[in-house]
Amino acid sequence: MAEHSELLAEMPLVGRMTTHERLRHAHKRRGQQLKKWAQCEKEAQGKRAKLRRKSGNRPTKRIRFPDNVRLLEAASRNDAQEVGQLLQEGISADLYNEDGLTALHQCCIDDYAEVVTLLLEGGGTVNACDSELWTPLHAAATCGHLHLVQQLIQHGADLMAVNADGNMPYDLCEDEVTLECLETAMAQQGVTQEKIDESRMATERLMVEDIGKLVEAKSDLNSQNEVGACLLHVATANGFSEAAELLLTHKARVDVKDSDGWEPLHAAACWGQVHMVEMLVGHGANLNARSFLDETPLDVCGDEDVRTKLLELKHQRDAVLRSQDRHRSALQRRTSSAGSRGKVVRKVSVTERSNLYRREHRDEARAWHQAVGTTPDDEPEPNIPPARHLMAAVPQGSEVEEASVGSSGWAGGEPPLLNGAAPGAGEGQGEGTPAPLESGLCQGSGELARDLSHHTLADLKRQRAASKLQRGIPGEELPIGGGPDTTPSHPPSVYCTPASGDPPLVRFKEPVEEAPSEKSHRCCRMM
Numbered sequence: 001m002a003e004h005s006e007l008l009a010e011m012p013l014v015g016r017m018t019t020h021e022r023l024r025h026a027h028k029r030r031g032q033q034l035k036k037w038a039q040c041e042k043e044a045q046g047k048r049a050k051l052r053r054k055s056g057n058r059p060t061k062r063i064r065f066p067d068n069v070r071l072l073e074a075a076s077r078n079d080a081q082e083v084g085q086l087l088q089e090g091i092s093a094d095l096y097n098e099d100g101l102t103a104l105h106q107c108c109i110d111d112y113a114e115v116v117t118l119l120l121e122g123g124g125t126v127n128a129c130d131s132e133l134w135t136p137l138h139a140a141a142t143c144g145h146l147h148l149v150q151q152l153i154q155h156g157a158d159l160m161a162v163n164a165d166g167n168m169p170y171d172l173c174e175d176e177v178t179l180e181c182l183e184t185a186m187a188q189q190g191v192t193q194e195k196i197d198e199s200r201m202a203t204e205r206l207m208v209e210d211i212g213k214l215v216e217a218k219s220d221l222n223s224q225n226e227v228g229a230c231l232l233h234v235a236t237a238n239g240f241s242e243a244a245e246l247l248l249t250h251k252a253r254v255d256v257k258d259s260d261g262w263e264p265l266h267a268a269a270c271w272g273q274v275h276m277v278e279m280l281v282g283h284g285a286n287l288n289a290r291s292f293l294d295e296t297p298l299d300v301c302g303d304e305d306v307r308t309k310l311l312e313l314k315h316q317r318d319a320v321l322r323s324q325d326r327h328r329s330a331l332q333r334r335t336s337s338a339g340s341r342g343k344v345v346r347k348v349s350v351t352e353r354s355n356l357y358r359r360e361h362r363d364e365a366r367a368w369h370q371a372v373g374t375t376p377d378d379e380p381e382p383n384i385p386p387a388r389h390l391m392a393a394v395p396q397g398s399e400v401e402e403a404s405v406g407s408s409g410w411a412g413g414e415p416p417l418l419n420g421a422a423p424g425a426g427e428g429q430g431e432g433t434p435a436p437l438e439s440g441l442c443q444g445s446g447e448l449a450r451d452l453s454h455h456t457l458a459d460l461k462r463q464r465a466a467s468k469l470q471r472g473i474p475g476e477e478l479p480i481g482g483g484p485d486t487t488p489s490h491p492p493s494v495y496c497t498p499a500s501g502d503p504p505l506v507r508f509k510e511p512v513e514e515a516p517s518e519k520s521h522r523c524c525r526m527m
Contacts, residue, residue, distance in 0.1 A: 068095035075103035075119070078112045083119070093124035100130035108139040108148050116148060126155045133163040141182060144175030149182065159186050160199040164238060165271075168196070204240040207231075211246050221252045228258030236276040237267040244279060254285040261292035262300075269310060272303035281313050364465035 014022060065073075071091055074082040083103070087093060096102045104124045107115045120126065127135050137157040140148040149169075153159070159182065160168055170186065173179040211231065214221060224230050232252050235244040248254070255263055265285040268276035277297075281287065287310065290296055298314075301307045 067091045068097060071095050071103050072097060072101075072106060075106050075112070075115050076110070078107075078110070078115060080112075080114045080118055083115055084122075087118065087122040093119045093122045094128055096128075096130070100132075102128050102130070102136075104128060104136045105130060105134070105139050108136045108145065108152070109143060111143070111145050111148065113147060113151070116151065120151070120155050126152055126157050127161060129161075129163075132165075133161075135161045135163075135169070137161065137169045138163055138167075138172060141169040141173040141178060144173065144178050146175070146178045146181060149178055153181075153185050159189065160191060160196060162200055162203065166200055166239065168199070203238070204243055207235065207240055207243045208246060211243060215246075215250055221247055221250055222256055224256065224258070228260075230256045230258075230264075232256065232264045233258060233262070233267050236264040236273060236280065237271045239268075239271070239273040239276055241275060241279070244276060248279070248283050254280055254283055255289070257291075261290070263289045263297075265289060265297045266291060266295070266300055269297035269301040269306055272301075272306050274303075274306050274309050277306060277309055278313070281317075287314050287317060361465040364462050367462065 014025065017025065067086070071083065071086050071093075072095070074086060093104070094102055102124070104116065104119045104126075105128070107119065126137075129135055135158065137149065137152045137159070138161065140152060159170070162168055170179060170182040173182060211221070222230050222232075230252075232244060232247050232254065233256070234240075235247060254265070257263055262270075263285065265277065265280045265287070266289070268280060287298075288296055291300075298307065298310050301310060
């Protein structure tokens with residue numbers, strides 16, 4: 001056979017040929033092509049013969065499918081002949097796929113009555129269940145195939161079979177004629193509402209009994225099966241409230257993950273169990289738990305009611321967390337504020353504190369002298385109150401008295417009649433017992449009692465302030481005669497009893513005050 005380049009080279013020659021010459025040339029080329037093909041085929045047969053001689057008697061490989069695949073594939077094609085042939089070969093009619101679906105389930109869905117008959121007559125189980133506990137009667141009732149429902153009932157199908165969702169065949173039937181047929185059959189078999197309720201609760205009741213046995217044996221309620229599911233996964237996915245409550249009561253964990261990373265809350269959300277979602281969240285289930293595919297319970301939820309409930313619970317929990325954070329922040333702020341105030345006080349120097357105390361005592365002393373009328377309003381503000389007025393508030397025998405009174409005694413006459421006895425009036429009285437006041441100072445004991453009844457804590461504070469100021473000027477002499485008599489014409493406004501003791505602040509030493517400068521002027525008119 002000519003090569004491609006040779007054919008291209010003779011194209012101009014063929015173009016100048018007549019029609020008869022072209023036909024003869026074409027026959028010649030076709031003969032050459034067939035001869036070349038026959039030669040190649042002969043060579044190929046020789047090669048195959050050599051390969052067979054080399055391989056000897058080895059069997060040839062062939063592809064073969066499992067029996068369940070062959071049966072289900074033939075049933076799905078409605079090939080009654082092949083299904084009958086397979087059954088005759090001894091293949092079981094109850095073979096199923098990875099979802100537990102049998103050929104009878106598939107034919108009831110597709111309405112293949114002839115194949116259904118062959119399968120039932122070939123020994124197929126009429127109440128076979130798939131992975132979700134659906135029977136062939138569930139499938140036929142859901143699809144509304146009346147004649148298949150009647151045929152299955154005649155072969156003994158269970159009218160009260162409950163699937164994984166807790167539904168019976170009549171619960172799933174929407175065709176009125178088919179539903180009437182089911183209800184009539186149930187009435188003929190004496191099915192009552194009590195029996196229906198018992199059938200619905202049978203699975204959960206068995207699970208509760210099993211859990212009770214595990215609790216008595218003190219077994220682990222969180223043990224997992226080959227796919228990582230625990231008892232709480234099963235109870236929440238099926239909506240078994242009593243079983244789930246029993247598990248949670250005995251401390252079953254709500255955060256156990258299966259092989260896909262799903263927690264029980266994922267299972268409850270996926271299967272639309274609203275009451276189980278509320279129960280799990282109430283026992284601390286995490287609404288934001290993520291599976292190995294980064295899915296939360298909200299992501300795997302397909303039911304709108306459950307989705308709404310999950311969002312509501314999530315908002316409620318977020319509100320509680322925000323409230324706790326605000327309370328915690330407020331507590332931290334209060335603690336921080338108290339701590340900062342303490343730090344500020346500690347940072348104040350001793351000198352500043354002394355000056356602050358000195359200003360407060362001076363203000364209190366000024367108010368006290370204004371109250372008793374010893375400092376006129378038009379007189380300049382004194383830096384140090386007169387010693388005579390201050391000593392009127394000091395009990396005898398105190399530190400202030402000893403520091404302030406010289407050998408000459410009290411200036412300007414007798415000492416004030418306060419917490420001590422006047423000269424010549426102390427005989428027969430205990431030390432520190434107040435002596436009776438002079439008759440010139442008050443009109444009687446009744447007036448004295450009324451006068452003393454008005455003494456308050458503010459009076460004591462003024463007395464303490466005056467005492468502190470008196471101690472702040474050591475070595476200063478008291479005026480002796482020559483000055484105007486400034487003894488008040490009425491009794492002092494402070495009365496100390498024996499139980500009072502020394503004024504509280506008299507016992508403390510005031511910070512030493514700096515010496516006044518030479519340019520300072522005395523402000524007391526007695527000086």
